[in-house]
Amino acid sequence: MGAVKNKRMPRAVREQQMLDAAVRTFGQRGYRAASMDEIADLAGVSKPLVYLYLNSKEDLFTACIRREAAALTSAVRAGVHQGLPADRQLWEGLRAFFTHTAQNPDGWAVLHLQARTHGEPFATEVTAMREELVAFVTQLIAVAAREAHREPPPPERAEHEVAGLAEALVGAAESLAAWANTTPGVSAKQAAATLMNFAWAGLGNLMDGRAWNPPKS
Amino acid sequence: MGAVKNKRMPRAVREQQMLDAAVRTFGQRGYRAASMDEIADLAGVSKPLVYLYLNSKEDLFTACIRREAAALTSAVRAGVHQGLPADRQLWEGLRAFFTHTAQNPDGWAVLHLQARTHGEPFATEVTAMREELVAFVTQLIAVAAREAHREPPPPERAEHEVAGLAEALVGAAESLAAWANTTPGVSAKQAAATLMNFAWAGLGNLMDGRAWNPPKS
Amino acid sequence: MGAVKNKRMPRAVREQQMLDAAVRTFGQRGYRAASMDEIADLAGVSKPLVYLYLNSKEDLFTACIRREAAALTSAVRAGVHQGLPADRQLWEGLRAFFTHTAQNPDGWAVLHLQARTHGEPFATEVTAMREELVAFVTQLIAVAAREAHREPPPPERAEHEVAGLAEALVGAAESLAAWANTTPGVSAKQAAATLMNFAWAGLGNLMDGRAWNPPKS
Amino acid sequence: MGAVKNKRMPRAVREQQMLDAAVRTFGQRGYRAASMDEIADLAGVSKPLVYLYLNSKEDLFTACIRREAAALTSAVRAGVHQGLPADRQLWEGLRAFFTHTAQNPDGWAVLHLQARTHGEPFATEVTAMREELVAFVTQLIAVAAREAHREPPPPERAEHEVAGLAEALVGAAESLAAWANTTPGVSAKQAAATLMNFAWAGLGNLMDGRAWNPPKS
DNA sequence: CATGAATGAGAATTCATTCAT
DNA sequence: AATGAATGAATTCTCATTCAT
Numbered sequence: 001m002g003a004v005k006n007k008r009m010p011r012a013v014r015e016q017q018m019l020d021a022a023v024r025t026f027g028q029r030g031y032r033a034a035s036m037d038e039i040a041d042l043a044g045v046s047k048p049l050v051y052l053y054l055n056s057k058e059d060l061f062t063a064c065i066r067r068e069a070a071a072l073t074s075a076v077r078a079g080v081h082q083g084l085p086a087d088r089q090l091w092e093g094l095r096a097f098f099t100h101t102a103q104n105p106d107g108w109a110v111l112h113l114q115a116r117t118h119g120e121p122f123a124t125e126v127t128a129m130r131e132e133l134v135a136f137v138t139q140l141i142a143v144a145a146r147e148a149h150r151e152p153p154p155p156e157r158a159e160h161e162v163a164g165l166a167e168a169l170v171g172a173a174e175s176l177a178a179w180a181n182t183t184p185g186v187s188a189k190q191a192a193a194t195l196m197n198f199a200w201a202g203l204g205n206l207m208d209g210r211a212w213n214p215p216k217s
Numbered sequence: 218m219g220a221v222k223n224k225r226m227p228r229a230v231r232e233q234q235m236l237d238a239a240v241r242t243f244g245q246r247g248y249r250a251a252s253m254d255e256i257a258d259l260a261g262v263s264k265p266l267v268y269l270y271l272n273s274k275e276d277l278f279t280a281c282i283r284r285e286a287a288a289l290t291s292a293v294r295a296g297v298h299q300g301l302p303a304d305r306q307l308w309e310g311l312r313a314f315f316t317h318t319a320q321n322p323d324g325w326a327v328l329h330l331q332a333r334t335h336g337e338p339f340a341t342e343v344t345a346m347r348e349e350l351v352a353f354v355t356q357l358i359a360v361a362a363r364e365a366h367r368e369p370p371p372p373e374r375a376e377h378e379v380a381g382l383a384e385a386l387v388g389a390a391e392s393l394a395a396w397a398n399t400t401p402g403v404s405a406k407q408a409a410a411t412l413m414n415f416a417w418a419g420l421g422n423l424m425d426g427r428a429w430n431p432p433k434s
Numbered sequence: 435m436g437a438v439k440n441k442r443m444p445r446a447v448r449e450q451q452m453l454d455a456a457v458r459t460f461g462q463r464g465y466r467a468a469s470m471d472e473i474a475d476l477a478g479v480s481k482p483l484v485y486l487y488l489n490s491k492e493d494l495f496t497a498c499i500r501r502e503a504a505a506l507t508s509a510v511r512a513g514v515h516q517g518l519p520a521d522r523q524l525w526e527g528l529r530a531f532f533t534h535t536a537q538n539p540d541g542w543a544v545l546h547l548q549a550r551t552h553g554e555p556f557a558t559e560v561t562a563m564r565e566e567l568v569a570f571v572t573q574l575i576a577v578a579a580r581e582a583h584r585e586p587p588p589p590e591r592a593e594h595e596v597a598g599l600a601e602a603l604v605g606a607a608e609s610l611a612a613w614a615n616t617t618p619g620v621s622a623k624q625a626a627a628t629l630m631n632f633a634w635a636g637l638g639n640l641m642d643g644r645a646w647n648p649p650k651s
Numbered sequence: 652m653g654a655v656k657n658k659r660m661p662r663a664v665r666e667q668q669m670l671d672a673a674v675r676t677f678g679q680r681g682y683r684a685a686s687m688d689e690i691a692d693l694a695g696v697s698k699p700l701v702y703l704y705l706n707s708k709e710d711l712f713t714a715c716i717r718r719e720a721a722a723l724t725s726a727v728r729a730g731v732h733q734g735l736p737a738d739r740q741l742w743e744g745l746r747a748f749f750t751h752t753a754q755n756p757d758g759w760a761v762l763h764l765q766a767r768t769h770g771e772p773f774a775t776e777v778t779a780m781r782e783e784l785v786a787f788v789t790q791l792i793a794v795a796a797r798e799a800h801r802e803p804p805p806p807e808r809a810e811h812e813v814a815g816l817a818e819a820l821v822g823a824a825e826s827l828a829a830w831a832n833t834t835p836g837v838s839a840k841q842a843a844a845t846l847m848n849f850a851w852a853g854l855g856n857l858m859d860g861r862a863w864n865p866p867k868s
Numbered sequence: 869c870a871t872g873a874a875t876g877a878g879a880a881t882t883c884a885t886t887c888a889t
Numbered sequence: 890a891a892t893g894a895a896t897g898a899a900t901t902c903t904c905a906t907t908c909a910t
């Protein structure tokens with residue numbers, strides 16, 4: 001069982017305990033495999049109470065997604081200090097992102113794996129967060145362009161490219177994180193640096209129009 | 218329902234029909250949410266036949282993973298022609314990758330999302346495929362370095378850097394593919410181009426020693 | 435259907451109802467042929483409740499065995515009054531045994547037939563009860579020998595002979611009980627008398643050294 | 652797999668192979684737990700052939716019972732030589748019985764455990780065999796009475812008593828056999844002698860009217 | 869605020885049995 | 890004489906969800 005079975009706690013506290021238990025369970029077992037029984041047990045309450053506060057499994061999962069998404073985006077925002085040069089801002093953002101996800105593996109699993117793997121009510125929830133992060137990167141690019149005294153790329157063209165870039169970055173980051181964790185002699189910081197390098201060069205090229213051009217065929 | 222109704226087919230054929238149905242169902246619903254009933258229905262056979270040929274849900278899922286992994290790696294291999302310059306080879310590989318995943322969205326969902334989201338028997342299956350792709354990319358990077366007549370960096374340092382790059386590239390490709398599949402208006406070729414651009418610049422920079430260096434803090 | 439319909443009973447009560455239904459069903463149909471559906475119906479509850487309280491078919495069967503074994507051994511013990519002469523004690527024990535098995539034919543079928551017919555988790559359960567009965571009989575035989583003021587045979591030889599007799603007696607009682615239960619016109623008392631007669635004569639002969647000796651061949 | 656998969660054998664041979672496999676499987680797994688698949692496999696034939704020759708699981712089981720019952724009764728008859736004194740005949744009969752059942756544990760399990768544990772079509776089958784054995788013992792008692800120049804007990808009274816005795820004997824024999832098998836220092840022959848003693852003394856008493864009488868209570 | 873008691877609906881898996889060849 | 894292909898009908902077990910207190 002999880003928390004000590006304290007009787008009579010204010011609702012807000014109980015709800016957080018439930019969400020803690022739910023995030024942990026969903027993250028480790030997956031949405032379908034997680035059972036309300038296990039979650040209630042882990043939270044140290046009875047099942048009916050979970051239903052009373054959070055309505056249904058679907059709603060509970062949604063609540064998890066929202067809480068974890070909010071936590072992640074604020075962690076990233078909190079890590080970045082306006083006024084720094086753009087590359088430094090990107091670096092700090094990446095670092096905050098990696099730190100937070102590493103410290104909340106279950107929350108990250110919920111956001112990245114479970115929420116995307118289980119159909120429509122949930123995928124939409126994550127999209128909001130994703131868009132927020134993309135917006136943040138987009139803005140950084142604008143800043144970088146200004147610093148370089150260059151015109152930012154026309155928004156239309158940029159949109160897809162930046163979104164794709166964000167996807168690529170997250171995927172690369174995940175891969176690198178897993179790889180760094182399992183390869184001796186590679187530190188998290190080194191992995192982050194590799195990624196930053198990768199990203200910064202790519203960004204630079206894109207903004208300069210110095211693109212690699214596909215052959216005709 | 219899927220195949221034309223029923224009637225006495227040789228085992229090999231039936232098995233493929235079942236795998237087709239299973240990949241589709243697993244890819245769309247997820248491992249847990251997919252029911253053997255639905256799969257059997259979609260394959261146009263009765264459930265017992267599915268069990269007779271493929272033993273269990275777990276085995277069926279594993280068979281799906283293996284088939285799709287094999288299909289993907291051969292598609293990539295088939296796309297690449299030895300003898301071309303390295304950038305061209307990378308481009309062809311990426312294109313083959315994105316094309317294949319775009320044409321087999323369910324298969325890709327099985328490999329990228331479902332197999333990784335559902336515990337141990339399955340995650341290991343995908344690892345093999347992943348390693349094959351990483352090895353392929355690693356080798357391409359080596360070729361590229363040779364072509365550029367540049368001095369290879371001291372082996373120790375290089376090894377990790379190249380491996381990290383390969384990991385990052387594959388991870389980025391995986392994420393991008395999923396994104397391209399679910400984002401209307403993004404073609405496989407565009408996705409490939411985005412990534413290629415991104416990657417090539419990063420590769421170039423790194424090989425030139427023009428690396429971005431993390432601040433001290 | 436068994437109990438009066440349904441409605442909110444304390445767990446202990448429900449569990450006994452379930453065990454009643456299970457013993458009846460297992461005893462009549464056999465372990466494999468009995469279905470959890472039928473048991474739940476007979477108990478007047480839904481299947482999930484049976485699983486909630488008793489875990490699995492195997493556990494349910496084990497619980498039946500234990501309950502019936504305990505009931506039988508206490509019935510036998512309760513029937514015997516210390517201080518009586520040995521033949522009288524044996525007689526009371528046998529009577530209690532046959533009476534109890536006659537009144538609980540399903541329980542006896544579970545113990546004697548089903549538990550022994552269905553593999554390892556169960557056979558072991560019955561062994562404990564059996565050993566208790568054998569110990570009880572063994573001790574009675576010793577008492578009888580003392581009462582007869584006869585020289586006990588040299589311990590080494592005696593030990594095996596007494597143990598063998600006790601085994602034989604218990605086995606005979608077990609078979610007779612099953613037979614009496616299924617043969618009309620045979621009362622528990624008659625069965626007990628037949629066996630007592632049989633046993634007492636054999637015991638007397640053996641203790642007098644009037645043994646039947648196998649031919650050489 | 653059992654027999655080498657010989658093609659094209661005459662029906663009679665195949666049938667015996669099937670019955671061999673069936674007896675083994677039924678004896679070890681029990682009637683319900685034995686699957687036609689396993690039996691067919693063990694016999695080295697396809698399932699449809701089993702159905703072609705033996706119709707159904709029920710019929711197959713019945714055929715097993717009949718074959719094993721016949722084998723057991725003829726073994727006992729063959730062991731006994733008319734003309735010997737009655738005690739000697741009983742001894743030989745017991746010996747033949749123990750020998751045969753020890754050498755055919757699966758067949759004996761089918762007859763003694765499975766057939767009696769699984770409802771009506773089968774129980775009746777065994778009854779025939781049982782009656783034959785009881786008749787054999789009854790006749791021996793008559794012989795013994797004649798030898799002792801005593802009147803045999805009036806048939807009516809005898810019937811139940813003798814049947815009960817037969818039951819008790821079988822039960823005792825089984826117990827002893829199991830006990831002898833698991834207790835070091837006890838040979839099968841000793842066990843048989845213990846039983847013979849037990850039985851012979853009991854028989855003598857019964858025929859003499861020297862019965863142990865239950866108290867009034 | 870909190871829970872013990874209870875269930876409808878569905879999940880995976882197995883099995884005896886039949887057809888068409 | 891023999892079999893590969895196929896299924897209807899159970900069976901065990903799980904789960905999200907609700908009452909009554």
